[in-house]
Amino acid sequence: MPKSRFVPALTLAAGAIAVLLAIAAVPARAVVFSPKTFTLPNGLQVVVVTNRRAPIVIHMVWYKVGSADEPRGKSGIAHFLEHLMFKGTKAVPPGQFSKIVARNGGEDNAFTTSDYTAYFQKVARDRLELVMRLESDRMRNLVLTDEVVLPERDVVLEERRSRTDNNPASQLYEQAQTALFLHHPYRIPVIGWKHEIETLTTEDAMAFYRRYYAPNNAVLIVAGDISAAELRPLAEKYYGPVARGPEIARHRTAEPPRHAAARLEMESRRAGQPSWTRSYLAPSYRTAEGQEAYALEVLAEIVGGGATSRLYRRLVVEQGVASSAGVWYGPNDYDRSTFYISATPRGDASIVSLEQAVEAEFAGLLKDGVTDAEVERARNSLIASATYARDSLGAAPNVIGRALTTGGSIEDVESWPDRIRAVTPEQVTAAARALFLPARSVTSVLRPTPKPVPPKDGKS
Amino acid sequence: MRSRLRAAVAVAVALVFAAPALAMPVEKVTSPGGITAWLVRDTSVPVISVSFSFAAGAVMDPEGKEGRAVMVASTMDEGAGDLDSQGFQGKLEDISASLRFSAGRERFTGALRTLSARRDEAFGLLRLALTAPRFDEEPVGRIRAQIVSGLQRKAHDPDHIAGRAFVAAAFPDHPYGRPSDGTVESLARIAPDDLRDFVKKYLARDVLHIGVVGDITGDELAKRLDRVFGALPGKAEPFIVPEISPRGAGERIVIERNIPQSVVMFGQKGLRRDDPDWYAAYVMNRILGGGGFSSRLTEEVREKRGLAYSVYSYLNPYEHSALIMGGTATQNARVAESLRIIRAEWRRMAEEGVTGEELAQTKTYINGSFPLRLDSSSRIASMLTTIQVEELGIDYIERRPALIDKVTAADVRRVAQRLLRDSELLVVVVGKPEGLATGQ
Numbered sequence: 001m002p003k004s005r006f007v008p009a010l011t012l013a014a015g016a017i018a019v020l021l022a023i024a025a026v027p028a029r030a031v032v033f034s035p036k037t038f039t040l041p042n043g044l045q046v047v048v049v050t051n052r053r054a055p056i057v058i059h060m061v062w063y064k065v066g067s068a069d070e071p072r073g074k075s076g077i078a079h080f081l082e083h084l085m086f087k088g089t090k091a092v093p094p095g096q097f098s099k100i101v102a103r104n105g106g107e108d109n110a111f112t113t114s115d116y117t118a119y120f121q122k123v124a125r126d127r128l129e130l131v132m133r134l135e136s137d138r139m140r141n142l143v144l145t146d147e148v149v150l151p152e153r154d155v156v157l158e159e160r161r162s163r164t165d166n167n168p169a170s171q172l173y174e175q176a177q178t179a180l181f182l183h184h185p186y187r188i189p190v191i192g193w194k195h196e197i198e199t200l201t202t203e204d205a206m207a208f209y210r211r212y213y214a215p216n217n218a219v220l221i222v223a224g225d226i227s228a229a230e231l232r233p234l235a236e237k238y239y240g241p242v243a244r245g246p247e248i249a250r251h252r253t254a255e256p257p258r259h260a261a262a263r264l265e266m267e268s269r270r271a272g273q274p275s276w277t278r279s280y281l282a283p284s285y286r287t288a289e290g291q292e293a294y295a296l297e298v299l300a301e302i303v304g305g306g307a308t309s310r311l312y313r314r315l316v317v318e319q320g321v322a323s324s325a326g327v328w329y330g331p332n333d334y335d336r337s338t339f340y341i342s343a344t345p346r347g348d349a350s351i352v353s354l355e356q357a358v359e360a361e362f363a364g365l366l367k368d369g370v371t372d373a374e375v376e377r378a379r380n381s382l383i384a385s386a387t388y389a390r391d392s393l394g395a396a397p398n399v400i401g402r403a404l405t406t407g408g409s410i411e412d413v414e415s416w417p418d419r420i421r422a423v424t425p426e427q428v429t430a431a432a433r434a435l436f437l438p439a440r441s442v443t444s445v446l447r448p449t450p451k452p453v454p455p456k457d458g459k460s
Numbered sequence: 461m462r463s464r465l466r467a468a469v470a471v472a473v474a475l476v477f478a479a480p481a482l483a484m485p486v487e488k489v490t491s492p493g494g495i496t497a498w499l500v501r502d503t504s505v506p507v508i509s510v511s512f513s514f515a516a517g518a519v520m521d522p523e524g525k526e527g528r529a530v531m532v533a534s535t536m537d538e539g540a541g542d543l544d545s546q547g548f549q550g551k552l553e554d555i556s557a558s559l560r561f562s563a564g565r566e567r568f569t570g571a572l573r574t575l576s577a578r579r580d581e582a583f584g585l586l587r588l589a590l591t592a593p594r595f596d597e598e599p600v601g602r603i604r605a606q607i608v609s610g611l612q613r614k615a616h617d618p619d620h621i622a623g624r625a626f627v628a629a630a631f632p633d634h635p636y637g638r639p640s641d642g643t644v645e646s647l648a649r650i651a652p653d654d655l656r657d658f659v660k661k662y663l664a665r666d667v668l669h670i671g672v673v674g675d676i677t678g679d680e681l682a683k684r685l686d687r688v689f690g691a692l693p694g695k696a697e698p699f700i701v702p703e704i705s706p707r708g709a710g711e712r713i714v715i716e717r718n719i720p721q722s723v724v725m726f727g728q729k730g731l732r733r734d735d736p737d738w739y740a741a742y743v744m745n746r747i748l749g750g751g752g753f754s755s756r757l758t759e760e761v762r763e764k765r766g767l768a769y770s771v772y773s774y775l776n777p778y779e780h781s782a783l784i785m786g787g788t789a790t791q792n793a794r795v796a797e798s799l800r801i802i803r804a805e806w807r808r809m810a811e812e813g814v815t816g817e818e819l820a821q822t823k824t825y826i827n828g829s830f831p832l833r834l835d836s837s838s839r840i841a842s843m844l845t846t847i848q849v850e851e852l853g854i855d856y857i858e859r860r861p862a863l864i865d866k867v868t869a870a871d872v873r874r875v876a877q878r879l880l881r882d883s884e885l886l887v888v889v890v891g892k893p894e895g896l897a898t899g900q
Contacts, residue, residue, distance in 0.1 A: 051504075052504075053502065053504055053835075054831055054834055054835065055831070056831055056832055056835065086753070095753070095759075095763055098752065098753035098754065099753060099754050099821075102751065102752070102753070102754040102821070102825045102829075103754070103821035103822075103824050103825055104824065104825075104828060105824055105825055105826075105827060105828010105829050105832075106825075106828065106829065106832070107829055107832060122832050122835075123828075123832075124828055124831065124832075127828070150766070151763070151764065151765060151766030152766060153766070154765075154766030154767070155762055155766045155768070155769055156769075157791075158721065158766075158767070158768050158769040158789065158790060158791065159769035161720050161721035161789070161791060162721060162769055162770070162789050165719075165720045165721065166618060166719045166720065166721050166723075166789075167617075168616075269718070270616045270717070270718070270719065271613075271616060272611075272612040272613045272614065272615045272616040272617075273609055273612045273613040306549070306553060307545075307546070307549035307553075308546055308549050308550050308553055313546065316602060317545065317546065317598070317602065320601075320602070320605075323602075323605045323606045323608075323609040324606060324609070344609055346602075346605045346609070347605060377553060377554065380554075380556060381553060381556050384556030384575060385556075387505070387506065387507065387575060388507060388573070390505050390507075391505045391507045391509075391836050391837050391838075392835060392836035393835040393836065394835065
C-alpha cells in the first residue's frame with residue numbers, strides 16, 4: 001500500500017491509501033488518454049497528456065524504485081527518503097519546497113509503494129516552469145543533515161503508529177503479507193519495520209538517493225493545459241542538464257513455490273468487528289501469460305464488483321451471512337500481484353459459516369465457470385471506467401506512471417480497453433481455475449476479544 | 461542556482477492569477493415547471509454529472525431513532541418503482557452509471573454520473589429513486605446490519621471515539637451532539653415507514669439545489685428537470701434546530717485506550733459561513749493550521765520537533781452554531797508537550813496576528829489553488845450546488861479572489877482575537893497520554 005508524506009486535515013490516515021486504490025480501480029484506459037512521449041539524451045522518459053478543460057497542469061516525476069528495492073535491514077528507507085526529498089538542496093533551503101509551491105497557488109505531495117516513488121505538483125499553467133525547476137533541482141542536488149533528518153525520522157515513526165500500530169486490522173494485514181510472500185521483498189511493509197526505521201541514518205538515505213534518483217531511472221509526466229511541443233523545450237531546459245546516473249537493473253529476490261496454505265488468527269481488544277480475508281498470489285500485467293491478468297480483472301468484476309456481483313448477491317443479499325463481501329485485484333505490480341477476497345460476518349454469523357459460504361461460491365465458480373452474460377456486463381463496466389477516467393485530470397498521469405514504473409508501456413495503457421474487450425468466458429474460467437489453489441492461499445481472521453462477563457452483583 | 465531560483469520565486473509571487481478558474485460559463489437553467497439548476501456545459505468528455513442537495517439530514521432524526529437520515533441515504537438506491545434492489549442496481553450497472561445518496565448532519569445530497577449516451581435511462585433511475593423508493597424489508601435489514609457493523613468497528617477507532625466525545629461535550633442535549641450514524645439500539649428501532657416519513661416530509665423542491673456539468677444542453681436539461689424532480693413535494697415540512705453556543709470551554713476529557721499513540725482533538729466556538737469575517741477567518745486558519753506545510757502548527761509540531769505526522773486546524777461552521785477545531789496524533793509520552801505547543805500557537809496568533817508576508821503568500825495560495833479543485837465534472841457539479849446552498853451568487857467563482865484579496869492583516873488579527881482563546885479550548889484525548897487526566 002502506498003504511503004504518503006502528508007495527509008491533509010480530516011482525510012486522516014486512510015486518505016492517501018483510498019486515493020490510490022481508487023485509481024487502481026479505474027485502470028488504464030485505451031485510445032483515451034492519447035499521450036505523447038519522448039526521451040531526453042540523459043535517459044529521462046517524458047510523457048504529455050493534453051487536457052485543455054482548465055488552465056491547470058499536474059507535473060509528476062516517478063522514480064522506478066520502491067520499498068522492494070531496499071537493502072536488507074534498511075526497511076522503510078525508500079519511504080523515509082520520500083519525506084527527506086522536501087528537506088532542501090543548495091538552492092532551496094530545508095522545508096521550503098512545499099511552501100514555494102503553495103505561495104504560487106499550487107499543491108504538492110508524494111507517495112511511495114513497493115515498486116515506485118512519485119512526486120507531484122498541481123499548479124496553474126503559468127507556474128509549470130517553476131515546479132519543473134524545483135523538481136529537476138532535487139533530482140540530483142539533495143542536501144541532508146542530521147539536523148533535519150532526525151526529527152523527520154520521528155515523524156515517520158508517528159506515521160507508522162497512526163497507520164499500523166494503532167489499528168489491529170492494519171497489524172494483521174502487515175503480518176499476512178509476510179505469510180503470503182515467503183521470500184520476495186513484497187513481504188516487508190512499505191513504511192518499514194519499527195526497529196529498522198529507528199536505525200535509519202542520513203547516510204542510508206543519501207546512499208539510496210545517489211543510487212536510484214537519476215533521469216535514466218525516472219519518468220516525467222505532465223497532464224493538463226499543455227502540448228508535447230510546448231513541453232519539450234521546458235523539459236530540455238530543466239531536466240536536460242541533469243546528469244545520467246548509474247545504470248539500474250531491477251534484481252528482486254524470486255519467490256519459491258509454496259506448498260502449504262497459511263492461516264493467521266488474531267484476537268484483539270481493539271477490534272470491534274470480526275473480519276475474514278483470503279489472499280492468493282496472482283499474476284501482474286508483467287508476469288502474466290497472455291491475457292491472464294485481463295481475464296482476472298474481468299473475474300474480479302464478476303465476483304466482487306459491486307451490488308450485483310456474485311459474492312455480494314449470494315452472501316450479503318440472499319444468504320444474509322455477511323454484512324459485506326468483495327474482492328480486490330490490481331495487476332499493477334512489477335512482480336507478483338495479489339488477489340484478495342474479504343468479508344465480514346453479519347450479526348451472529350460465525351467466521352466458520354462465513355468461510356464455508358465463500359468457499360461454496362468459489363467451488364461453484366470453478367466447477368461451472370462464468371456465464372457469457374456476466375462477462376459481457378463486466379467488460380462493459382470496465383470499459384466505461386476508462387471513459388470516466390478521462391473526466392478527471394489526475395487519472396491519466398497516475399495510470400500511466402504506474403504502468404511505466406512496473407514494467408508496462410504506454411501501448412499497454414492505451415490498448416487496455418481492447419484487451420478487456422477481447423477477454424472470453426473461457427479465459428476467465430481458466431484464469432480462476434489456475435489462481436484459486438488452496439496451497440497458494442493465506443487466510444487471515446481478526447476477532448474481537450470476548451468481553452469479560454461482568455460480576456452479577458456489580459454496580460448497575 | 462540559488463539567486464536565479466530566488467528571483468524566479470519573487471517574480472512569481474508578484475504575479476496575479478489572470479486565468480479564469482472555469483473555462484466555461486455557469487448557466488442558470490429553469491424548467492417549465494419552475495425547477496432551477498446551474499449548468500456548466502462541457503462536451504470534452506461524453507459524461508454528465510448531476511449533484512443535488514436538500515436542506516435535510518441527521519438533525520431531523522427523531523429522538524431514539526438516530527441514524528434515520530443515514531439509513532434513508534443508504535437504502536434509496538436499493539429498489540424503486542417496479543424494480544427491487546437487485547433489479548435497480550442491475551440496471552445501473554447495465555448502463556455503467558453510478559448513483560449515490562449521502563446524509564450529513566444538515567444536508568441530504570446525491571450524485572449521479574452517467575455516460576451521456578445512456579442519460580435517458582440514468583435520469584429515469586434517478587427519478588424513480590427520488591420519487592418511488594421502495595424501502596423493502598430485505599435491503600433495509602441488510603443496510604442496517606452494514607451500518608451496525610461499521611459502528612462496531614468504529615467503536616474502537618480512536619479518531620471516531622474522539623470525534624464522538626467532542627461533539628457530545630460541545631453540544632449536549634442538542635441534535636448536533638447526537639450520532640449521525642445512530643447506535644446499535646436506535647438503528648434497531650427504525651422501520652421502513654420511518655424512512656418513507658423522512659422522504660415525504662423533507663425531500664421537497666423548495667429546499668433543493670441542483671448542479672449539472674457535462675455533455676447536455678440547457679434546453680434538454682430544462683425538460684429533464686421536470687421529469688426527474690417534478691413529482692417531489694413542493695414544500696418541505698418546517699423543522700427547527702435550536703441555536704447553540706458550543707459548551708465545554710476549558711475542559712479536558714481523557715478517554716483511556718491501550719494504544720501506543722494518542723489521538724487529540726480540540727476546538728472552541730468558531731464562526732458561521734455567513735459571518736462578515738468569514739474570509740478573514742479562512743485566511744487566518746490557513747496560516748494557523750489549515751495549510752499543511754505552510755501552516756504554523758505543522759512547522760512547530762512536525763517540522764521542528766517531529767512530534768506528529770499530522771497536525772491541523774479547520775473552520776467547522778454549522779447552520780445554528782460554529783466551531784474552530786483541530787487535531788493531532790502523537791506518542792503517549794509527548795501529548796502534553798504537543799498540546800503546550802499548539803496552545804502557544806493559538807495564543808501567538810491571537811496576540812500577534814500574521815505578518816504581511818504570510819498574508820500575501822496565503823492569499824496567493826488560496827486564489828491560485830481554487831481552480832485546482834475544479835478538475836472533474838463531478839467536483840464542479842458539487843461546487844455549483846454548494847455555491848447555491850451557501851447563497852454566494854452565480855458569479856461567486858469570479859468574485860471569490862477579490863473577497864480573499866480584501867482581507868487585511870488587521871482583519872485577521874481582529875478575527876483571531878475574537879475566536880482564539882487557548883485557555884478555553886475543549887480538548888479530547890484518546891489513548892494513554894502521560895501526565896494528563898480529565899479535568900479543567
